[in-house]
Amino acid sequence: MEIKEITLGELDAERFVAEKVKEISSTVGDGLAVNALSGGVDSSAVTILGHKALGDRLKTYFIDTGLMREGEPENVVSLLKDLGVIVELIDAKKTCFDALKGRSDPEEKREAITRSFYRDVFGELVRETGAKYLLQGTNYTDIEETVAGIKRQHNILEQLGIDPEEMYGYKIIEPLVQLRKSAIREVAKAVGLPQEIYNRPPFPGPALAARVIGEVTPKRVKIVRDATTVVEEELSRSGAFQYLAILHEDKVTGVREGKRDYGLQIEVRCWESTDAKIGSPTRLPHDVLDRLAERITTEVPGVVSVTYNITKKPPSTIEVV
Amino acid sequence: MEIKEITLGELDAERFVAEKVKEISSTVGDGLAVNALSGGVDSSAVTILGHKALGDRLKTYFIDTGLMREGEPENVVSLLKDLGVIVELIDAKKTCFDALKGRSDPEEKREAITRSFYRDVFGELVRETGAKYLLQGTNYTDIEETVAGIKRQHNILEQLGIDPEEMYGYKIIEPLVQLRKSAIREVAKAVGLPQEIYNRPPFPGPALAARVIGEVTPKRVKIVRDATTVVEEELSRSGAFQYLAILHEDKVTGVREGKRDYGLQIEVRCWESTDAKIGSPTRLPHDVLDRLAERITTEVPGVVSVTYNITKKPPSTIEVV
Numbered sequence: 001m002e003i004k005e006i007t008l009g010e011l012d013a014e015r016f017v018a019e020k021v022k023e024i025s026s027t028v029g030d031g032l033a034v035n036a037l038s039g040g041v042d043s044s045a046v047t048i049l050g051h052k053a054l055g056d057r058l059k060t061y062f063i064d065t066g067l068m069r070e071g072e073p074e075n076v077v078s079l080l081k082d083l084g085v086i087v088e089l090i091d092a093k094k095t096c097f098d099a100l101k102g103r104s105d106p107e108e109k110r111e112a113i114t115r116s117f118y119r120d121v122f123g124e125l126v127r128e129t130g131a132k133y134l135l136q137g138t139n140y141t142d143i144e145e146t147v148a149g150i151k152r153q154h155n156i157l158e159q160l161g162i163d164p165e166e167m168y169g170y171k172i173i174e175p176l177v178q179l180r181k182s183a184i185r186e187v188a189k190a191v192g193l194p195q196e197i198y199n200r201p202p203f204p205g206p207a208l209a210a211r212v213i214g215e216v217t218p219k220r221v222k223i224v225r226d227a228t229t230v231v232e233e234e235l236s237r238s239g240a241f242q243y244l245a246i247l248h249e250d251k252v253t254g255v256r257e258g259k260r261d262y263g264l265q266i267e268v269r270c271w272e273s274t275d276a277k278i279g280s281p282t283r284l285p286h287d288v289l290d291r292l293a294e295r296i297t298t299e300v301p302g303v304v305s306v307t308y309n310i311t312k313k314p315p316s317t318i319e320v321v
Numbered sequence: 322m323e324i325k326e327i328t329l330g331e332l333d334a335e336r337f338v339a340e341k342v343k344e345i346s347s348t349v350g351d352g353l354a355v356n357a358l359s360g361g362v363d364s365s366a367v368t369i370l371g372h373k374a375l376g377d378r379l380k381t382y383f384i385d386t387g388l389m390r391e392g393e394p395e396n397v398v399s400l401l402k403d404l405g406v407i408v409e410l411i412d413a414k415k416t417c418f419d420a421l422k423g424r425s426d427p428e429e430k431r432e433a434i435t436r437s438f439y440r441d442v443f444g445e446l447v448r449e450t451g452a453k454y455l456l457q458g459t460n461y462t463d464i465e466e467t468v469a470g471i472k473r474q475h476n477i478l479e480q481l482g483i484d485p486e487e488m489y490g491y492k493i494i495e496p497l498v499q500l501r502k503s504a505i506r507e508v509a510k511a512v513g514l515p516q517e518i519y520n521r522p523p524f525p526g527p528a529l530a531a532r533v534i535g536e537v538t539p540k541r542v543k544i545v546r547d548a549t550t551v552v553e554e555e556l557s558r559s560g561a562f563q564y565l566a567i568l569h570e571d572k573v574t575g576v577r578e579g580k581r582d583y584g585l586q587i588e589v590r591c592w593e594s595t596d597a598k599i600g601s602p603t604r605l606p607h608d609v610l611d612r613l614a615e616r617i618t619t620e621v622p623g624v625v626s627v628t629y630n631i632t633k634k635p636p637s638t639i640e641v642v
Contacts, residue, residue: 106574106583148579213571250534250571253427253642255635258469262427263636267628281614286604289631293602297636304636307588307628310610314576315584315618315625321574 005140006178013190017049020175024053024135027173033133034059036122037087038207039068039076041188041200042137042176048191049175050135051085059129060085063121065113066093067207067221070229083192092121093218100209100216104249106321109216113206114159123160134160138174139184141275180275201242202276202318210321214249223247226300227266234292240282241273245296246320254304263304266296270308271318279313326461327499334511338370341496345374345456348494354454355380357443358408359528360389360397362509362521363458363497369512370496371456372406380450381406384442386434387414388528388542391550404513413442414539421530421537425570427642430537434527435480444481455481459495460505462596501596522563523597523639531642535570544568547621548587555613561603562594566617567641575625584625587617591629592639600634 006016024033033050037043037060050058060080064073077087099116103109126134134157157167176184181202188198204210211224227245235243246267254261273279293306309316327337345354354371358364358381371379381401385394398408420437424430447455455478478488497505502523509519525531532545548566556564567588575582594600614627630637 213573248569248571250569252534253638253640255638260638261636268631281610283607289602290633293631293633297632304632305630305641306632308631309626310589310614310629311618311625311627312611312614315582317574317576317581319574320626 003140003143003177005180006183008180008183008186011179011183011186013186016187017052017190020049021053024050024173024175027171028054028057028133030057031133032057032059032129032131033135033173034061034126034129034131035135035137036060036117037062037076037080038137038203038205039072039079039197039200040137040203041181041184041193041198042139044076044080044193044197045184045188045191046135046137046175047080047085047087048083048188048193050173052191056086058135059131060087061090061122061125062087063090063092063117065096065117065207065209066218067096067113067209067216069203069208069232070225079194079197082194090121090125092116095120097216097218102215104214109209109321110206113209118159119161123162126160126162132170134170134172136172136174137176139176140178140180141277143177144277182274201240204319206321210319211244211246213247213320220247223264223300223302224266227296227303230295230299231268231292234288234295235270235284238270238282238284238288241271241276241279242318243268243270243282244319252305256304261304264302265305265307266300266303267307267309267320268292268296269318269320271313273313273318276313276318279316279318281308281310281312284308324461324464324498326501327504329501329504329507332500332504332507334507337508338373338511341370342374345371345494345496348492349375349378349454351378352454353378353380353450353452354456354494355382355447355450355452356456356458357381357438358383358397358401359458359524359526360393360400360518360521361458361524362502362505362514362519363460365397365401365514365518366505366509366512367456367458367496368401368406368408369404369509369514371494373512377407379456380446380452381408382411382443382446383408384411384413384438386417386438386528386530387539388417388434388530388537390524390529390553391546400515400518403515411442411446413437416441418537418539423536425535430530430642431527434530439480440482444483447481447483453491455491455493457493457495458497460497461499461501462598464498465598503595522561525640527642531640532565532567534568534641541568544585544621544623545587548617548624551616551620552589552591552613555609555616556591556605559591559603559605559609562592562597562600563639564589564591564603565640573626577625582625585623586626586628587621587624588628588630588641589613589617590639590641592634594634594639597634597639600637600639602629602631602633605629 224247270282420433545568591603
């Protein structure tokens, strides 16, 4: 199937929403649908489209993998509640960290998260509800990158641990598959999501695990989470496309109170981009860079060094893992 | 013994040179002295002071560890030859890389270099010449950092593999021990060294091994050497105190010709400092940062990501290992 992009210029958000609500409604009929909400613009828009189409025949879960940012699970559930959408918060921290234990290879890490998230947690929830319709926030860039071999191809049903013979009973609905991020933001705005969500910088599927080089442990996630809080506070008014903190596995020499202190390094990235296909580092004022380094080395225990990414995508990627 | 600093303001370079030449001459008498020249401002100044005092009774070696920058061993020998000083170039590449094999820990790496450089190579040369006087470029900051526990205390004779009972027969001469770097530059200028040397940015004892996180192999040194060439070309006119390239051990995701390319990261550091005690990152123009990243990812095979250090010393250090 050839998927045709609807560009931001071509998009009539109101009409798009009406069409997608109608499509979802007619596809699901009087069945049940489920979806997993991450709080990103894609899954939030899908949640509202599904809710408009199906009301409480859409069951939405927020799965807390332990890899989210500070306060994020509670904030997202509360934001959706304000829009009349009840989201169930699932604590899957132990399952996810157990799956990540001892893994340093990026592919293995992504695989472990995908497997524990989809098969062990979400797959179980899908089975419990008995829903046969799955709403997914797949976008046009995801498709493109899968085709190009940058992202791996996912068979979502296989990931959910659903047998091949059962698979024909299920249907995947991907209402945003023709849109890139900028168009999805328009849709999110049109369905009444707050600016906090429709302007939210992209955040990766594997969440903070995508920002930890090497093994992902609760302790290392806490470090990158604290650094992320500083980066988001300092850069949220920068107007940049995306900004992030990365915890390196390499240790570097530092000095504290006149003594050698062998410590951690955090890399900050801040991107100018429209759709994550290409990007360049934001030309942040040097005072901002100073403040980032000062705050991170002061507020995040163990960090003695902060760097700023100066490489464009390509050859860099937006995230590190 | 309390060592008293002579500050840049207090220094009368001509008088200092005359005094040190006289001191070296009266200490060595009609004996023989040896020293190892790295091409840095400290060891170059010591070489000239020793040469002025002793003529060809000073034997100077340049030990090529395989860890020097592009063309450096030949350049240094040639520069000194222009000043009438014959320096013997010793190829110790195999000895040094063998000692570094399989070592990732910074302390172990420094130890391996020190041991192979001093005991296995320079110690052998000292013994061959029969010289009992060793000229060393130790400066005031080295002493201070050793006292503070930032650098490790070295017993040079022990490092040379000389028995404790033999040690009393040897004498270490450290003419620069009361001076910091800025004062040493004045001395280097006063003894007639070219600007290329008296204004040369500091370069660490373990050379490029100090700029490789993880194992130091000929292949990894080649990568950081190539990156160093770019950094020095781009930043030599910046007026900065020191500028360097670091090869990380962490691998990061990149993208080349639309395909995922798991590659290397180079960190660039550029310092404003007067004596390396404290320092802050140079506020390089963003065009320069762009060009650094562009050139390094293009000219150094395997590199997909370049970062710029934004942390002050402290809590960072100037070098990484």
